[in-house]
Amino acid sequence: MAADMTTAEIVNRLKSIEGHVRGIERMVENGEYCIDVVNQILAVQRALQKVNGMVLNRHLHTCVTTAIRGDHPDERERVIDEIMQVFDAIGKL
Amino acid sequence: MAADMTTAEIVNRLKSIEGHVRGIERMVENGEYCIDVVNQILAVQRALQKVNGMVLNRHLHTCVTTAIRGDHPDERERVIDEIMQVFDAIGKL
Amino acid sequence: MAADMTTAEIVNRLKSIEGHVRGIERMVENGEYCIDVVNQILAVQRALQKVNGMVLNRHLHTCVTTAIRGDHPDERERVIDEIMQVFDAIGKL
Amino acid sequence: MAADMTTAEIVNRLKSIEGHVRGIERMVENGEYCIDVVNQILAVQRALQKVNGMVLNRHLHTCVTTAIRGDHPDERERVIDEIMQVFDAIGKL
Numbered sequence: 001m002a003a004d005m006t007t008a009e010i011v012n013r014l015k016s017i018e019g020h021v022r023g024i025e026r027m028v029e030n031g032e033y034c035i036d037v038v039n040q041i042l043a044v045q046r047a048l049q050k051v052n053g054m055v056l057n058r059h060l061h062t063c064v065t066t067a068i069r070g071d072h073p074d075e076r077e078r079v080i081d082e083i084m085q086v087f088d089a090i091g092k093l
Numbered sequence: 094m095a096a097d098m099t100t101a102e103i104v105n106r107l108k109s110i111e112g113h114v115r116g117i118e119r120m121v122e123n124g125e126y127c128i129d130v131v132n133q134i135l136a137v138q139r140a141l142q143k144v145n146g147m148v149l150n151r152h153l154h155t156c157v158t159t160a161i162r163g164d165h166p167d168e169r170e171r172v173i174d175e176i177m178q179v180f181d182a183i184g185k186l
Numbered sequence: 187m188a189a190d191m192t193t194a195e196i197v198n199r200l201k202s203i204e205g206h207v208r209g210i211e212r213m214v215e216n217g218e219y220c221i222d223v224v225n226q227i228l229a230v231q232r233a234l235q236k237v238n239g240m241v242l243n244r245h246l247h248t249c250v251t252t253a254i255r256g257d258h259p260d261e262r263e264r265v266i267d268e269i270m271q272v273f274d275a276i277g278k279l
Numbered sequence: 280m281a282a283d284m285t286t287a288e289i290v291n292r293l294k295s296i297e298g299h300v301r302g303i304e305r306m307v308e309n310g311e312y313c314i315d316v317v318n319q320i321l322a323v324q325r326a327l328q329k330v331n332g333m334v335l336n337r338h339l340h341t342c343v344t345t346a347i348r349g350d351h352p353d354e355r356e357r358v359i360d361e362i363m364q365v366f367d368a369i370g371k372l
Contacts, residue, residue: 193307193308193310193313196307197307197308197314200300200303200307201304203300204297204300204304205302207293207296207297207300208297208307210293211290211294211297214286214289214290214293214334215286217286217291219342220281220334220335220337220338220342221338221361221365223334223354224331224334224335224338224365225365225368226370227327227330227331227334228331228365228368228372229325231324231327231328231372234320234323234324234327235324235372237320237370238317238320238321241307241313241316241317241320242313242317243312244313245313245317248313249312252332264359268314272314272317275318275321276321279321279324279325279328279372
């Protein structure tokens with residue numbers, strides 16, 4: 001992935017997620033109410049899902065488009081297989 | 094949540110998740126392959142799911158059991174409603 | 187589960203889901219656009235999730251409440267374990 | 280989607296899912312244990328997920344490949360947008 005606007009935005013979101021996780025550690029240490037902890041964990045999971053969407057979107061516009069427009073059927077097959085594996089893994093979350 | 098073995102284990106897992114997220118930031122900054130980034134994000138999501146399960150398990154054994162065994166129907170209703178909301182949110186992840 | 191209003195409503199929703207699935211079979215046979223088929227399947231999955239919520243809600247108000255208020259710690263443990271397994275399975279959908 | 284082997288297999292799987300849902304209606308009417316009903320609904324959801332994967336896989340190999348290899352940037356953008364929307368919807372299941 002090239003260093004561009006999207007890279008910066010993805011890194012920023014990950015940094016904010018990192019801080020969010022640190023905050024949840026404090027909540028657990030302070031004995032806060034379980035359901036509040038669970039809801040914060042769910043919020044982090046949703047934030048990660050958004051980052052995943054951004055990375056995938058970029059992947060489809062770059063690597064996948066290049067491979068599918070290219071002349072190597074094996075490469076085309078490979079990028080499609082990878083997408084299907086990701087779909088599968090997301091479905092199992 | 095009382096300070097006990099489980100608290101320590103939950104905090105440790107969250108600390109390790111925090112480090113994992115930091116590692117993904119490096120991957121993105123270094124321009125690593127999108128699908129590798131996606132797979133690491135999926136791994137973090139699965140780890141958070143496990144922590145969520147631990148917190149919920151403890152919640153069912155403590156607060157929920159106490160409320161349901163107690164004499165306040167409103168409290169019973171409240172803990173059940175909270176569980177249903179969490180179910181719903183997990184289903185929407 | 188006793189025969190009551192909720193039973194009727196759950197059965198009605200399942201019957202409507204059954205009809206929805208039959209409709210998707212027609213779509214596939216008629217060669218309709220893949221993404222339209224996928225979206226209909228996703229709609230059925232969401233409808234099933236709602237039914238699951240109704241069944242679970244009733245379960246928490248009946249069997250789980252009875253077991254937790256009862257005098258058998260094993261029974262309490264059993265219903266909590268079952269809930270945790272369902273949580274886990276929903277998380278893996 | 281052209282009438283081919285995959286079409287037949289997808290329709291067969293949907294027919295089997297339809298029968299599975301009908302079986303769950305019987306379970307609910309007969310007052311079977313909630314958790315058994317929930318587990319059957321979860322099995323149907325997993326089966327639908329598999330069908331969705333088959334439809335998407337075919338879609339990537341046909342329509343998406345054609346659009347991305349074609350000369351219309353709008354068409355390329357459209358198929359990628361559709362995939363991203365499906366990803367998003369699967370993530371929210």
